[in-house]
């Protein structure tokens with residue numbers, strides 16, 4: 001790449017804090033709440049105008065769709081998101097208006113309903129913007145929106161501060177501990193932490209999500225009842241979940257491909273997870289694009305524009321080939337393309353496929369995650385109560401002493417990523433990091449040397465299941 005040399009400059013310091021969290025997705029929100037609860041000054045910066053990450057930007061409300069009747073849950077802040085959403089009328093009971101007794105019986109048999117109630121609700125992704133604001137304000141976190149972290153200031157192996165860019169210009173935030181919750185490990189990258197990133201043709205797909213209004217939901221649900229999707233339709237299961245119900249829909253797009261209305265090589269399907277009584281399905285997940293590097297602005301631009309073009313095709317196919325969709329209209333398109341995978345840090349420990357498939361146990365556990373693997377064509381659901389422990393080592397990056405890295409970019413191999421990228425696991429790594437960063441600051445030791453039994457005790461007090 002050609003370069004141009006910029007003149008050296010003096011950068012104003014906009015703020016100083018004990019713990020700085022960069023990125024306000026499920027992981028960053030959890031990290032900041034956990035740190036603030038430990039009594040340290042906590043600041044959370046986010047490049048967009050709302051918190052929530054993939055939830056609010058790509059309209060993914062299914063934080064808990066993994067939950068079956070026998071699932072052992074992680075507890076902690078992830079569960080608090082769901083509880084607060086319910087209290088604020090910000091979640092959707094997806095099986096709530098299913099009255100068909102046979103269907104209820106099937107869902108109960110599969111563990112998706114118990115005593116006539118669903119095992120989980122879907123977050124209303126628009127409301128989650130307000131829910132996240134409340135979480136941040138109640139926890140006494142200092143929020144900064146519309147603020148991107150673009151570089152770091154280093155002294156030896158320590159981050160002194162982060163350089164931000166915003167409408168206020170280029171400014172520095174000084175911090176004693178930093179938590180990278182950018183999803184793409186931006187801060188780790190700028191501070192020289194070793195990382196890996198698969199070639200872009202091997203990365204998981206990126207997705208542009210959309211919602212529709214004007215749907216006759218009753219007609220659509222009857223069609224689903226007669227043509228139910230199953231998990232085996234879209235993933236390699238372990239066998240037990242092969243015929244389990246899934247909100248998976250592909251028939252209309254296949255028909256449109258056959259009729260020459262959608263190019264045959266386009267990756268298009270749909271999980272229609274959120275519907276309301278107002279005739280809306282607020283999120284269709286299924287316009288996928290491959291060969292995109294989510295850390296390359298040219299590729300991101302291509303994916304957004306190509307994705308929106310495909311949304312138009314999808315809606316035409318739904319209107320033509322799906323009962324209940326005759327009068328459907330586009331309602332929303334996600335504010336940003338959704339990323340599943342980019343940089344992964346090299347950490348003190350790399351969690352493995354073996355760990356997530358075999359209930360890995362770790363002395364440095366900062367929480368647990370149900371055995372839930374979704375990605376690279378694998379679909380394993382936690383229907384049995386099995387779970388693995390999440391080791392602290394995967395959030396501790398090599399080389400930098402006052403940084404923790406959380407969410408989907410934690411250290412691990414390819415298949416483990418299909419487990420650790422799930423929002424439930426992102427909230428676990430986030431909460432663990434928030435507590436550990438605060439304790440390491442208060443005890444004046446590096447994040448690598450923090451007293452883990454103290455961290456575990458505090459996490460338990462915060463409602464996290466460690467064992």
Ligand SMILES: Cc1cc2nc3c(=O)[nH]c(=O)nc-3n(C[C@H](O)[C@H](O)[C@H](O)COP(=O)(O)OP(=O)(O)OC[C@H]3O[C@@H](n4cnc5c(N)ncnc54)[C@H](O)[C@@H]3O)c2cc1C
Nearest residue numbers: 023025026027047053054062148149182183338407408423
């Ligand atoms: C289409 C799609 C469907 C999915 N479906 C599910 C599902 O059903 N269930 C599930 O559990 N998981 C699902 N996932 C995975 C899950 O949503 C993500 O892995 C998870 O949200 C990652 O959380 P995170 O906090 O690490 O990152 P993100 O949610 O990506 O949040 C990162 C935040 O950091 C901000 N940020 C990034 N860089 C900077 C910067 N330099 N400066 C300031 N701010 C920055 C971003 O704007 C964002 O708000 C899905 C993912 C996608 C893309």
